[in-house]
Amino acid sequence: MKRFHVHIAVEDLAASLRFYSKLFAMQPSVVKDDYAKWMLEDPRVNFAISQRGGKTGLNHLGFQVDSAQELALMREQAERAELSAVDEAGASCCYARSDKHWIEDPSGIAWEAFHTLGEIPVFGEPAVKDSPAASVCCPPQAAATRPKCCG
Template sequence: MKRFHVHAHVIDLQASIAFYSRLFGAEPTRIESDYAKWMIEDPRINFAISTRGQAVGIDHLGFQTDDAQELAELKTRAQEADMSLLDQGETSCCYARSDKYWITDPQGIAWEHFRTLDNIPVFGESAQEAQPQAAACCTALSRGKPVDAAGKPVSSCC
């Protein structure tokens, strides 16, 4: 079963944790110094907030799948719709190791399709950690920032 995913940037993490905990009627399932995540069952949503990034508000949307088959089905739909697809395969970002790819809608909103493989103790395992105030996952994709020769965002954990 798929789970809807929303990642938003916030200025005040503690105030936002308090607000969303009351709104969802649940405490976050993970809290870090710059990040919090709720895994809500009704409705099924993976809602994450972080202080990383440049603009406050929605950074990206997505679908989290429970298994590789569901992820493959979403990828096939994206390819059949002639959407540009950035396939990152297995990567680390946002305190998790995941198999993921990205697509962008006609308005420029980034959509992350992923399957979480494991939790990790750091935000990402890349040069991102050397730049603690740098953008969050996929910010380069959703904000039209530069990508390297392989199509991967520059200065992003993804």
């Protein structure tokens, strides 16, 4: 079953933690010095915020899936629709290791589909050293235009 994913870059993590905890009437399931995540059940949303020194606002949207098979089906759907996708196997992002792929809408909004493989102790690291597609919890882009959150 899919879970909708929203990731927002915030200016003040502490203030945003208080606001979203009140809005969702619950505390986040993950809290780090630069990141927090709520796994909401109604509606099923993985809502994340981070303070990483980049531009505030929408970072990206996506779908979290429960299995590698479901991720493969979403990748096949993108191919059938002739949507160009960037694959990242074993990506380190947002304190988790995931297999994922990215697509971009006509307005430039990044969408990821991902299957979480496990937790990691760091925010992220490039999936492939020196690759322009390597992300640190950000959509893949050319290194010259990569936001500060992406190292």
